[in-house]
Amino acid sequence: MPDLSDVIIVNNVTMRFNMPKEKVDSIKEYLIKFLKRQLKFEEFVALNNVSLTIKKGEVIGFVGLNGSGKSTLLKIISGILKPSEGTAISIGSISPLIELGAGFDMDLTARENIFLNGSVLGYSKHTMEQKYDEIIEFSELQEFQDVAIKNYSSGMIARLGFSIATITRPEILIVDEILSVGDFLFQRKSEKRIQEMMNGGTTVLIVSHSIDQIERLCDRVVWLDKGKIKATGNTSEICEMYKNTTR
Amino acid sequence: MKKKTLIVFLVILSIIIGIITGVYTVSSDNISNKMNNNQSHVFTSDNMVFEGWQKNETSYISTTKDPSVTLYDINSYVNNIYFNGTLSQYESATIKIFYTTEKGEAFTEEKSFLSIVELKGQKVYFSVNKNVYDIKIQLYNEAGLTSKINTFEINPQYINFSFANIFSFVTILLMIVIALGLFINRNSFKGYYKVFKKYKSLLTNLIERDLKVKYRRSVLGLLWSILNPLLMMLVITAVFANVFKFNIKDFPIYYITGAWIFNFVSESTTLSLTSVIGAAPLIKKVYIPKYIFPLQKCLYSVVNMLFTLIAVAIVFLILQIQLHWTILLFPIPMIYAFVFSLGLSFILSSVNVFFRDVGHLYSVWITAWMYFTPIIYPISALPAAMISILKLNPLYYYVQYARDVLIYGTIPSLQQNIICIGFSVVTLVIGLLLFKKTQDKFILYI
Numbered sequence: 184m185p186d187l188s189d190v191i192i193v194n195n196v197t198m199r200f201n202m203p204k205e206k207v208d209s210i211k212e213y214l215i216k217f218l219k220r221q222l223k224f225e226e227f228v229a230l231n232n233v234s235l236t237i238k239k240g241e242v243i244g245f246v247g248l249n250g251s252g253k254s255t256l257l258k259i260i261s262g263i264l265k266p267s268e269g270t271a272i273s274i275g276s277i278s279p280l281i282e283l284g285a286g287f288d289m290d291l292t293a294r295e296n297i298f299l300n301g302s303v304l305g306y307s308k309h310t311m312e313q314k315y316d317e318i319i320e321f322s323e324l325q326e327f328q329d330v331a332i333k334n335y336s337s338g339m340i341a342r343l344g345f346s347i348a349t350i351t352r353p354e355i356l357i358v359d360e361i362l363s364v365g366d367f368l369f370q371r372k373s374e375k376r377i378q379e380m381m382n383g384g385t386t387v388l389i390v391s392h393s394i395d396q397i398e399r400l401c402d403r404v405v406w407l408d409k410g411k412i413k414a415t416g417n418t419s420e421i422c423e424m425y426k427n428t429t430r
Numbered sequence: 431m432k433k434k435t436l437i438v439f440l441v442i443l444s445i446i447i448g449i450i451t452g453v454y455t456v457s458s459d460n461i462s463n464k465m466n467n468n469q470s471h472v473f474t475s476d477n478m479v480f481e482g483w484q485k486n487e488t489s490y491i492s493t494t495k496d497p498s499v500t501l502y503d504i505n506s507y508v509n510n511i512y513f514n515g516t517l518s519q520y521e522s523a524t525i526k527i528f529y530t531t532e533k534g535e536a537f538t539e540e541k542s543f544l545s546i547v548e549l550k551g552q553k554v555y556f557s558v559n560k561n562v563y564d565i566k567i568q569l570y571n572e573a574g575l576t577s578k579i580n581t582f583e584i585n586p587q588y589i590n591f592s593f594a595n596i597f598s599f600v601t602i603l604l605m606i607v608i609a610l611g612l613f614i615n616r617n618s619f620k621g622y623y624k625v626f627k628k629y630k631s632l633l634t635n636l637i638e639r640d641l642k643v644k645y646r647r648s649v650l651g652l653l654w655s656i657l658n659p660l661l662m663m664l665v666i667t668a669v670f671a672n673v674f675k676f677n678i679k680d681f682p683i684y685y686i687t688g689a690w691i692f693n694f695v696s697e698s699t700t701l702s703l704t705s706v707i708g709a710a711p712l713i714k715k716v717y718i719p720k721y722i723f724p725l726q727k728c729l730y731s732v733v734n735m736l737f738t739l740i741a742v743a744i745v746f747l748i749l750q751i752q753l754h755w756t757i758l759l760f761p762i763p764m765i766y767a768f769v770f771s772l773g774l775s776f777i778l779s780s781v782n783v784f785f786r787d788v789g790h791l792y793s794v795w796i797t798a799w800m801y802f803t804p805i806i807y808p809i810s811a812l813p814a815a816m817i818s819i820l821k822l823n824p825l826y827y828y829v830q831y832a833r834d835v836l837i838y839g840t841i842p843s844l845q846q847n848i849i850c851i852g853f854s855v856v857t858l859v860i861g862l863l864l865f866k867k868t869q870d871k872f873i874l875y876i
């Protein structure tokens with residue numbers, strides 16, 4: 184029986200990627216390969232039967248080595264990817280900060296990009312008009328708001344992206360290694376903003392390679408290893424175990 | 431269970447309405463025959479030969495020449511005249527119609543026809559909204575050529591037919607909408623609508639961006655959307671008008687109305703083809719309903735189509751083409767073409783994700799398609815065998831429809847409407863099903 188306070192229920196999720204040995208993307212090749220029965224895919228299991236429930240207001244950290252499936256799991260939770268097997272249900276609005284500045288057009292100005300990116304995230308025009316000044320202020324880009332963003336530094340673009348993505352308080356916030364964008368002053372500021380959201384009752388899922396950060400922010404940690412949950416539980420306990428892994 | 435019976439009921443109802451309106455149409459023709467003592471209103475003249483531009487007494491067909499028929503008996507509006515000519519190819523003509531009302535008022539109406547398209551054994555509609563007693567018809571054609579009108583036919587009840595036509599067309603459309611509404615689960619429909627509303631501003635933003643990007647750094651900017659079709663028209667007219675021996679006044683309008691439809695379909699589908707692949711950075715980063723992308727390209731093309739419509743209006747004004755009220759029906763061919771393009775866009779954009787060859791093939795196909803649609807050439811220039819193949823081409827019907835309402839001032843028949851709706855709806859349904867089935871896999875292939 185799912186608990187009423189569960190906001191994310193991941194049920195036996197398996198994610199398989201077809202990795203064709205060579206990329207087949209023309210009909211002719213496909214037909215030849217198909218006729219010769221050479222159409223073999225190397226199946227790669229990025230997530231293997233993962234189940235997880237997260238309660239409202241929890242702050243969950245995800246740790247694991249590169250390629251262990253953290254980003255894949257978060258993408259499934261936020262609906263970007265559909266799992267090959269199993270189900271992932273989430274209740275409430277999700278703000279996925281998986282990659283910042285989705286849909287930024289380098290030729291457009293910051294002003295235009297704010298409205299474009301806002302609509303990509305599903306915010307109404309009205310909301311964006313209301314929050315415009317706040318976004319500019321938070322990203323500290325006042326002097327640059329009418330400059331095409333191709334003339335920005337990469338940190339500035341990331342700052343703009345972060346400011347837009349966190350403008351409303353979502354019910355679920357998914358943060359994939361984006362707390363390290365910007366200079367240290369901005370990092371501090373963005374961490375503070377996320378902390379504010381946590382205090383406001385937002386459920387937060389954080390992926391970070393900075394164990395420090397995880398220990399500072401999270402209530403609970405999930406350790407992914409080669410697509411499986413290796414351990415889950417108390418932050419300090421899991422972090423201690425994780426720190427002692429060797430390859 | 432309940433839903434199924436409702437659908438069956440609706441289908442039966444629409445068939446009944448179709449039959450009733452069809453019968454009504456037939457009977458209205460019968461009535462007109464009865465009113466004239468079972469005389470059909472076909473007037474024949476074997477000696478109607480037209481030579482050169484000079485006015486020639488023998489070039490008249492007169493209804494009073496046939497003593498057994500007096501149009502006065504009909505005592506009704508003569509709304510449309512069908513000409514059955516046997517013009518040879520490559521001739522263009524102007525028809526002058528002189529008519530006298532029962533009160534003795536005389537009128538003249540002149541109309542330039544894209545004759546070679548329409549008069550070759552085909553019917554041409556000519557609207558005369560007066561109570562007519564006597565009709566004389568005179569045909570002019572280019573000097574040195576001869577042409578002939580064998581018969582012309584008058585259908586005084588035509589306007590009733592059109593109402594029946596519009597009525598049944600609207601009903602059938604409504605039935606389709608209702609049936610679709612029932613097929614789709616109501617709750618999931620609500621869900622779709624909610625998601626669509628959420629991403630509506632994304633749609634408008636993306637379209638706006640497309641427009642901005644298109645005209646960045648050009649001095650004339652948006653004006654190009656109007657200038658472009660006009661310039662294209664000039665070039666095509668210069669090159670082709672002579673090839674097909676068109677009346678020089680007719681060709682530009684003939685071309686631009688065809689290109690109006692064709693270019694929309696071509697632009698929207700070509701852009702949609704890569705729309706999903708092009709949106710890869712977005713699709714990989716955030717959740718967005720994927721149908722937004724082909725839809726965006728199609729709507730963007732609609733904006734361009736509206737600009738082209740301004741160009742069409744300019745051509746109408748400059749060449750002083752006669753205006754008919756049916757011009758107001760211009761959204762109908764637009765909607766047909768839009769629905770068709772959207773369906774095709776769904777098919778192309780999803781298939782192209784898995785097989786990139788489609789993109790290369792399609793650009794060849796578009797060129798072939800253009801020559802396969804009567805845009806720069808008149809239908810009569812085709813051999814009969816080709817015409818029957820042409821009838822498999824949906825664009826042929828949309829282009830025909832657009833010309834009927836914009837140039838010829840006729841209301842397309844029920845059959846024409848059904849064919850158009852059929853092509854559009856079937857394409858859209860196939861597109862939606864295919865897109866829906868494959869969309870979850872897009873992200874793995876882009």
Ligand SMILES: Nc1ncnc2c1ncn2[C@@H]1O[C@H](COP(=O)(O)OP(=O)(O)OP(=O)(O)O)[C@@H](O)[C@H]1O
Nearest residue numbers: 200227229247248249250251252253254255256874
């Ligand atoms: N679209 C894809 N096609 C094929 N394989 C993929 C795809 N996306 C991810 N993978 C594979 O799935 C595995 C897990 O990737 P994922 O990005 O989830 O790792 P991660 O835990 O986020 O790693 P990192 O710490 O480097 O961010 C990787 O081995 C990767 O190669």
Ligand SMILES: [Mg+2]
Nearest residue numbers: 253254255359
């Ligand atoms: Mg990752």
